[in-house]
Amino acid sequence: MARVTSYVLAIVLLIIGIVVGYYAGYYTTPQKTVTMTTTLTGVPSTTTVTVTTTLQTSQPSTQVSYTVPEKIKAAWIYVGPVGDFGWSYMHDVGRRVVAGLFKDWLETTYVEQVSADQSPAVMDDLVRKGYTVIFTTSFDFMDQTYDKAHQYPNIMFFHCSGYKRAPNMGTYFADLYQVYYLNGLMAGALTKTGKIGYVAAHTIPEVIRHINAYAIGAKEVGEQLGKNITVYVIEIGEWFNPDKARAAADTLVKQFNVDVLAFTEDSAATVEYAENLYKQGKEVYVFSHYSPMYEWGPDVVISGQLVRWEVIYTDILAKVKAGIYRPGNLENVDYWYLLNSGAVDLGAYVYPNGSIMHINPKFIPILKSIKVKDVLTGEELTVYDLVMRRYQQMKEAPLLQPLQGQAITHLLESIENISTGASHVPTVLIAPSFEPFTGPLKGYCLPGMHYSRFCTGKPDNAEVDIPAGERLTHDDLWNMDFFVSWVAFQGRI
Amino acid sequence: MMMRKPFIEVVEIYKKFGDVIALNGVSLEIYPGEILAVLGENGSGKSTLAKILYGLYFPDKGYIKVDDVVTVFSSPAEAKNRGIFLVSQRPQLVDDMSVLENVALFLNTSPSRDLKKKLEVTLRDLGMAIDVDRGVYTLSYTEKQFIDLVKALITQPRLLIVDEAATYLPRELKLKFLDIIKKFAARGGSVMYITHKILEAIEMGDRFIVLRKGDVVGVFEKGVDVTTIRRAMFGSEEYLTTFKRSPKKITHESFALSVENLIVFDEHGKPSVNDVSLNVRSGELISIVGIAGNGQKELGEAIAGLRKAARGRIMLNDNEITHAPASERIKKGLIYVPEDPFREGVAMGLTVAENVKLFSQSKVSRELLDALIKKLDVNPSNPFINVAKLSGGNIQKVSLARLLLTTPKVVVAYSPTRMLDERSKTLTLSILQRLAESGSAVLLLSEDIEEVLHISTRLGVMVSGKIVRFFETPDLESCREDIEKVMVHA
């Protein structure tokens, strides 16, 4: 009996298998034609604008025949879920903006929750499905993207936050340190204890820049108001861990008497924590990080940093469509977008009409009531005005604007202004007229990290002394491995 | 009696496990106040029937009629609600809980103080002094079996199914056990008494039903004789019990196995083997008997290395093995045949062939495997079948394969015939005897003097962890009464 049933079952299964196979086969056939379109070849366009100047020695760029396709298919790979309301979320906001803006010729897609070792397979899949522009939005993906760039010479890759580039792989990043400095100014004005906290995900140069800029700002104002500013830093060791961020914030507040917090961690946990404290009657202020977090803590968020990846994505994709960016000339494409580009901004909330709330209105009267001096000019003004003045100073960096997006410009970023030799035009401003990382600065090298010109070859905790007037260069910022001396970190209190 | 309405009717029950038909349309009825004895060999379907009546197995076809209501039980809970309870071969208690908790579990109440009092009274009335707060794992097999019965009686069931539960109890306790059951029937309860021991059945039963390979092959009234039942049980097949004690043929003067002043503690740190010394020469078959729980099991396990020896020495061919792990002892030629084939005798989940392969230190060829299966009469004979699919008796047989692969220097066996029907029991004992004849030193630890009387060259009686007396005459049968007296009254 059982035997008969199993034979019947086998035959039925076989039939169904054939049907299913046919069905699957039928629907997969047209796909082949889709893949064909991606490998279209043609005469190279003559409208190329080459901005590249070979600066670094690199592998000879492979000659790839390429024409700009009618419709551009671009894909984003995210390391986290879009719903994290942090890093991946903001990238996706950027993606949605360009998708709407260029909807006539741009088709976008994204893949979320991809880990480093899964990313190559995902890239394979994307290439096979005809995507020609791939944005990989995590440092973790750097080497994998680099490898795939070599494997697929006519696909354009853009990697966020890394430093490896190839003829068909560019890099981009929006850096927040200037905004952190502005946050620091306000923190210095609003702290009562003079103790300021910082919850850091990892102490990598990017975060070290943030912390230092923040500390410099806080001291600039705090010192004038007679406060002894110390920035306490706790590193939690993870990019995304709301509960640990919260525990660290709690430690800072309860054990180190900190009353203003800032953080680099991809969740709103620290803001939520401060808001809860406020409801329990304890006032601890906080700066929102990365995405607009005002809504999480309307009573405690002073301001924050905002990122607008759409600025970079619009630029890249427009240039791709125009044929400016093409596989073969991305070797020197490196976006290092600061305040002046609009890719980052000061604020914690975006109004429905698109304008930005730079400072929580609740705190504006307080900031306007505190008077300090501008250390550059000696002029007396309110903290609010100081923040806005600095904001304007850093937002203006006129000459470099059209060149931005090119690695070559990084060499010039620390040059404040340049003399033309013509007597009626004394100097031309090319970089922001104000830069937080300008000497004199004193600091100490971090244990185990010795890359910068200040710490290479020196022991852990060695003194760093940046002479007055010296402005740190792009390279110095990239390699930052020291804290300014009023940052308390890992036993150095 | 026939005029009364049956309490329960079993109608055309059919149950199949894979390709094996366990019950092939069995019908019977049980009346209030009677003891129905169900007889059959291993694998005849007795236990399956009991489990279907108790809701543990779901019948493929057929139904049960209780008080004229047609039903089938899909869980023991349902059977219990109808007043049916099964006391099975292995006491079904939760080892990790106390006696009180087990009873509370059965009665579906909380382990309260009232229950504790009630239970203590009941136990005292039955003459059992057990601390009800003790964990069940600390109880002996006998005690567990009693608790299993007692907890059933507290609920005042209408039908008590006793599945080989008394078979392995020592005589005195067995009588007590059977007495309780008889009293229960006398008060109007129904009993289904399942056994493979014909004499026991005749003693207990009011009516008899004999099963063979899932069929009812005979229904007898009180007064039937042994031969009739035996013929029904075994059919035309002849079955023999011819044991001739071979003349003592001691090949070595030295001892193959010697135990010196051995002390073994049980789970509570009380000595269960207390200062035991014994020597076994090659070619000898020595039996140690005693009522269950007097230390035979612990002695056997200590010699096998499954239990720690607290003091004393164990020597194997003049090598000390007191602290060697079990695996080491086996390699040195000591083979232990455990009582419980399920837990220690075979590995469930492996095939017969794989089990045999594990016993053997060398390669096992297909021919050897087939020969072994034939010799041991394992049914079904397919060596690539999962052991778990065999019946209990057949599993025990597979576990005996370890004795047939080599001629071991020393064999220690503890109740190896429990769970076996008479034919398999004979087979097992003859294997042990043959091993002794071919030069092994055999130590047989048992709770049943019947089975060891005929084959032992020497017989020791163990009471409370001590060997109180050795009997060594050519005619041990004549000492039977003495031996029993020593077992009970030392």
Added chain:
Amino acid sequence: MPKVAIVKRELSKIATALAKVLVILLGLLLAATLTSIATGNTLKLISITLFQSFTNLNVFVYISTLLPTAVGLSLAFSANAWNLGAEGQLVFGAIGATFIALFTPLGRQEIIAPIAALIFASFLGALWALPAALLKMFRGINEALTTLLMNFIAYYVANYLVKGPWRGRTVYGYPTTDMIPIESRIPTAPGYSFSWYVVVACIAIAVLLYLFLYRTRVGIALRALGSSIHFVELSGLSSKKLFLIAFLISGALAGFAGGVKILVYHKKLVEGPIVGGGYGFTSIMVSWLGGLNPLFVIPASYYTAALYILSFGLQIGSAAVGDALSSTIVGFLLALILLADFLTRYRIVIRFR
């Protein structure tokens, strides 16, 4: 009142396999239909993605991590060694491979480097499994607990290394080591992201472990350990040694997988949770999917790998399918396997009297 009972069903092996395949296929169709209804994508698009996921050679990317780990675990589980620490052992394997490739002269020897790195990775994986095994053997401490806890510790060890002593000189302070030398990397198949060498090795490992478990006395004894320790002892094999063997082999194979991840995919040591990536836990699932039989673990790892591809593939080019929906679908499909397993092993009997 009708009586419902679940009883065993005995199907032939072929019928079982076919029935499972049928249930899975129907499940895939059902999943495709539901997804297309839920998201408004055409059934065609979803079906194509489904079909492509199961035919995409990149399944080997996942197979080469899941298979060795799961095969090792199935050995451990059948020996009743509850090694839930594959994740940590995998991370330690990665640490071992990085050590050989980056910090020893072996790392610059072609061919020798990857082999040496994988061997050392296996060794470190086994080493990380050792404390749990020893604690169990000598102190009786639940090995499931210790191995589970040691996963987290392994994560933090890796984190400490990449941020502390092993932090690369050329990585701009990011928490990774430097790249391992080219000689020690294992090249990937053109157009794909896996290495044929590794795939062949993994399948060979599965087959060898099958032979070991089912054909050798020690292997059979390991499986017997699952049902009775005393039985194994009484067969003349030391259960403690066997337990240790089971633990070490499963640890070593997880370590091997960790080594593969470094040599093929990461090419440098990164933070623990990124190296581990949850594969250690998924492998536990895979080994049970394969019924703890190394040969069946191969299709089980293929299926799981295809589901990984599927969960990303679904997101590409279709509207409204994010990770949330694709992981729901993957969970649904896995649950269907359980259902298929049930249907082939049991049947439900309903009787009205």
Added chain:
Amino acid sequence: MLVEVVKIISDPLVVALVLWVLGDIFVERSGVINLALDGIITAAIATAFVSTQNFGYLISLLITVTITLAFASLFMIFINILHAYHVLTGLALNILFYGLSALIGLRFQQSPSITTLNLNSLTLASISILTVALTWLILYKTSIGTAIRACGFNPRAAEHSGVKVWRIRFLASVIGYIAVGIGSYIYATVYRGGWSQYTGRGYGFLAITLAMASTWHPLLSYPITLAFGYLYTSIYSLQLLYGIPPDVINAIPYIASITIVTIVYSTPLHKKLATPRALGEVYFREERAA
């Protein structure tokens, strides 16, 4: 010292953790390996969050517990009716529940945060202490508890005593998952107040580990969870004061757990703690193996 203890006892995260551990103890005491806990917690947190936004605190508590029970029932159907391997079921369903959590959260979210409930220390402390006491009473002093533990020790013998194993396992999961649901509710509304995709992932495994470490005994689980909670939430000051790197600090709770368990097992105490021996056993009534 006392202040520290009070702080830990009334820490909402620790209270949630205690409830999760106790919920897990109920389920695992009945012999079911509860690996689906992680997914269910994640989904329950998402549910608690979005239902609080849509319906307010009180109704949200009801909804959270109901939905948690619905998820638990799905898990139990696989275990008890489909007779699936516990480990496999748990891990497979986890993936499903993670997905569902994100679907629920993303679909019904109104705004990124809610105002957290401000429960005072006494309330929070008494919630956890009461639950511990209640768990102990139910498990050790009632008939249901006896049946639950019997199913964890030896389902076969329990069935033989007239216990419907599947029903008791179901019941145990219902009781346990009520605690899990309340724990998740506390996490979402009292502790966090915010939600992002996959919030709460990982706590399930942590709870399972802590239950294991306390040998599934409710009274023992409390101090162990408190100790872990203390190490988990309060040791970042070590980093600032003594310069201990974060990864060493993060590893301390886990190393401490192993050490504590080793010490406990080296004392005679552990012999008194009977653990559910049949944990993970796929119980099929008609199985012929004894």
